[in-house]
Every structure is written in C-alpha cells, then in structure tokens.
Amino acid sequence: MSLAAVEDGQREFSFSDQDFQSLARLARAEFGLSLAESKKPLVYSRLARRLRARKVGSFQQYLTLLETADESEERLELISALTTNVTSFFREKHHFETLKSELSPDFGKTGKARIWSAGCSSGQEPFSIALTLLETIPDAARRDIRILATDIDPAVVSRAKRGRYSNEEKSAIAPALQSKWTRLCPDAPSAFEFNEEIRKMISFGELNLMVGWPFKGPFDAIFCRNVAIYFDHETQQKLWSKFADKLRPGGYLFIGHSERVTGPAMDGFTTAGVTTYRKIAGSGSALEN
Ligand SMILES: C[S@@+](CC[C@H](N)C(=O)[O-])C[C@H]1O[C@@H](n2cnc3c(N)ncnc32)[C@H](O)[C@@H]1O
Known part of the structure; x- marks a missing residue:
C-alpha cells in the first residue's frame, strides 16, 4: 500500500x-x-470543514455541488477557505509614507483623489489610506477625495463596512489620529469604531478581481497588496497590466512584500521604491475623467 493510500485511509474523506x-x-x-500539488494537505484540511458544514460525504460530491449554478455562495466559501484575510x-x-509625501500634497492642492484598495479584506488598509490623507488634508472628507475598497469575500466586506475593530489593533494608529477619527463603542467596550466623517471617504463593495471591473477610473493610486500572491504568474501579469490601464499616467501601484511586477507587465511601469511602481505616461489605455 502506498504512503498516499495510508494517509488517505486515515482521513475522514478520501x-x-x-x-x-x-x-x-x-x-x-x-x-x-x-494551487500547487504541494498544497494538497493544506487544501484538504481547509476544505474538510466545508464538507462537514454542507453534510457531503466526499470531495467528488463537493465538486459536483460547487459546479451547480446556484451555489455561487459556496464558491465564495471555497475561496475564503483557501486564502487568508x-x-x-x-x-x-x-x-x-509614499502616499503622504508623494501624493497627498497634490491631492491637497487639487482637492481631488481616487484611490483603490483592491483586496481590502476587513478594511484596515483603506482606513489606513484615509487616515494618511486626513493627516495632511484634514477636510479630505468634504472634498472630492474617494477611496474604493473591494474584496471577493462578502464576510470581510461586511466587517469593513461596519468599521469596528478590536482595541488591540488600535496601537498601530498614531494617538493623534485615534483621538480625532475614532471613538469607543458604547455597546462593546473592547472595540473602537471610525467616525462618520472618515467612513464617508470609503465606498466598500464585493468584487472578484478575475471578472470585469465595473468602473472606469483612472485612479491616482491602487493598493493591491498580498492578494496576487495566490495567483499564478500568468494571472499576475494580466492583473498588473489591467491595473496599468486603470491608473492615470504617473499613478502609483503598491503591491505586497513578496510580490513583484516582472516581464511584459513592467512595460507599463517604472519602479518607484520597495514594491512600489508608477505608471509610465503614454502606456496602457487609461481613460481620463
Ligand atoms: C491577505 S489579505 C490582504 C489584505 C490587505 N490588502 C493587506 O495587505 O493587508 C488578501 C485578500 O485578498 C482577497 N482575494 C483573494 N482572491 C481575490 C480575488 N480573486 N478577487 C478579490 N479579492 C481576492 C481575499 O479575500 C483577502 O481578503
């Protein structure tokens, strides 16, 4: 009997x-x-709980269920189980720091900015973007300064919309910003929330980056950090090029610490710091407002 079969024999589901x-x-x-072959044990342990939750007896049955047209929610459960938030x-x-020193001063002058947090998880990234802008533009919420924050996972998007976080996370926010833009939750002493003014700056929504994007842009900056890490090289290349199309010339793309823009996708960008890229003027097909 092979090792795999022995392992299989010990598993709840084949x-x-x-x-x-x-x-x-x-x-x-x-x-x-x-999903590389080496991820098979991880995939098993992450998905076994979905099989239990859906009361199906085998991975084959689970696959049949996933392919059913009205099981789009289970497909979202699948991605949620296979990725981290x-x-x-x-x-x-x-x-x-780059946002504050390179972009914010211009936003302050023009009173206009468009930023996209793509793969925003439970919202800490877009709120950090908003807090950074408010540091230099205190009336940003009353100007034409907007942050779009999207994620594929409906559960994290609804947490982000609520804008409520555990007090343990607060220390990452400078005390001056805490006192100006956050408040204690009267009904939950271990949590804090962002006030209305900062929340107004952000529009949250569900979006799978692999399907069509229902907005035109262009954006001044796109944050897509620690998301493409799950994608294969070809998918990453397409994504970086699509981001170039959505950025204004000179716009910034910020990606995660273990991600890189390489190959043909780099034709649209120039390096502007650690995991920071700028769209080359004239590249791509971004449409001006
Ligand atoms: C590790 S979190 C990163 C959160 C944040 N950007 C950061 O760097 O802290 C990765 C997020 O990407 C989202 N994600 C994964 N695949 C996605 C896809 N195809 N479309 C949109 N979001 C996706 C996940 O739901 C998850 O919330």
Missing part, C-alpha cells in the same frame, strides 16, 4: 489526486488561484 486537480482547475478558472492597520508602512 481526496484523490484527481479530486485535487479538479478543485485546482475550478479555483484557477473562477478566482485566478494557483490577514491584514492590519498601516501594514507595510513605507507605502503610507
């Missing part, structure tokens, strides 16, 4: 290589996810 390949194909086609306020701080 999970053949064919089951894994079928799941990997579906995850790639629907969400751009790249880990995030924090002012994560990868250097991007916010």
Whole structure:
C-alpha cells in the first residue's frame, strides 16, 4: 500500500489526486488561484470543514455541488477557505509614507483623489489610506477625495463596512489620529469604531478581481497588496497590466512584500521604491475623467 493510500485511509474523506486537480482547475478558472500539488494537505484540511458544514460525504460530491449554478455562495466559501484575510492597520508602512509625501500634497492642492484598495479584506488598509490623507488634508472628507475598497469575500466586506475593530489593533494608529477619527463603542467596550466623517471617504463593495471591473477610473493610486500572491504568474501579469490601464499616467501601484511586477507587465511601469511602481505616461489605455 502506498504512503498516499495510508494517509488517505486515515482521513475522514478520501481526496484523490484527481479530486485535487479538479478543485485546482475550478479555483484557477473562477478566482485566478494557483494551487500547487504541494498544497494538497493544506487544501484538504481547509476544505474538510466545508464538507462537514454542507453534510457531503466526499470531495467528488463537493465538486459536483460547487459546479451547480446556484451555489455561487459556496464558491465564495471555497475561496475564503483557501486564502487568508490577514491584514492590519498601516501594514507595510513605507507605502503610507509614499502616499503622504508623494501624493497627498497634490491631492491637497487639487482637492481631488481616487484611490483603490483592491483586496481590502476587513478594511484596515483603506482606513489606513484615509487616515494618511486626513493627516495632511484634514477636510479630505468634504472634498472630492474617494477611496474604493473591494474584496471577493462578502464576510470581510461586511466587517469593513461596519468599521469596528478590536482595541488591540488600535496601537498601530498614531494617538493623534485615534483621538480625532475614532471613538469607543458604547455597546462593546473592547472595540473602537471610525467616525462618520472618515467612513464617508470609503465606498466598500464585493468584487472578484478575475471578472470585469465595473468602473472606469483612472485612479491616482491602487493598493493591491498580498492578494496576487495566490495567483499564478500568468494571472499576475494580466492583473498588473489591467491595473496599468486603470491608473492615470504617473499613478502609483503598491503591491505586497513578496510580490513583484516582472516581464511584459513592467512595460507599463517604472519602479518607484520597495514594491512600489508608477505608471509610465503614454502606456496602457487609461481613460481620463
Ligand atoms: C491577505 S489579505 C490582504 C489584505 C490587505 N490588502 C493587506 O495587505 O493587508 C488578501 C485578500 O485578498 C482577497 N482575494 C483573494 N482572491 C481575490 C480575488 N480573486 N478577487 C478579490 N479579492 C481576492 C481575499 O479575500 C483577502 O481578503
């Protein structure tokens, strides 16, 4: 008996290589996810709980269920189980320093800005963007300064919309910003929330980056950090090029610490710092407002 069969025998559900390949194909086609063979044990442990929750007895049955037209919610559960929503306020701080020093001064002068947080998870990233802008433009919420924040996972988008976080996360926010833009939650002493003014700056929505984007742009900056890490090289390339199309000339793309723009996608960008890129004027097909 092979080692795999022995392992399989110990599992609650059988999970053949064919089951894994079928799941990997579906995850790639629907969400751009790249699942290497080495991820098979991880995929099993993450999805076994979905099989239990849906009371199906095998991965084959689960796959049949996923392919059913009205199971779009289960497909979202699938991506939620296979990716992580880990995030924090002012994560990868250097991007916010660039936003403050390179972009904010112009926004202050023109009173206009468009920023997209693509893969915003539970909202700490767009709130960090808003806080950074408010540092230099205190009346930003009353000007034409807007942040679009999207994620594929409806559960994190609804947490983000609520704008309520555990007090433990507060220390990442400078005390002056805390006192100006946050308040304690009267009904939950262990939590804080952002006040109305800052919340007005952000529009939250559900969006799968692998399907059509229902907005024109152009954006002054796009944050897409620690999202493309799940995608294969070809999917990443397409995504970076699509971002170039949505940026104004000179606009910034900020990506995660383990991600890089490489190959043909780099034709549209120039490097502007650590995991920071600027759209080259004249490249892509971004439309001006
Ligand atoms: C690790 S979090 C990153 C959050 C934030 N950008 C940061 O760097 O802290 C990755 C997020 O990407 C989202 N995601 C994964 N695949 C996606 C897709 N195809 N379209 C949109 N969002 C996706 C996940 O739901 C998750 O919330």
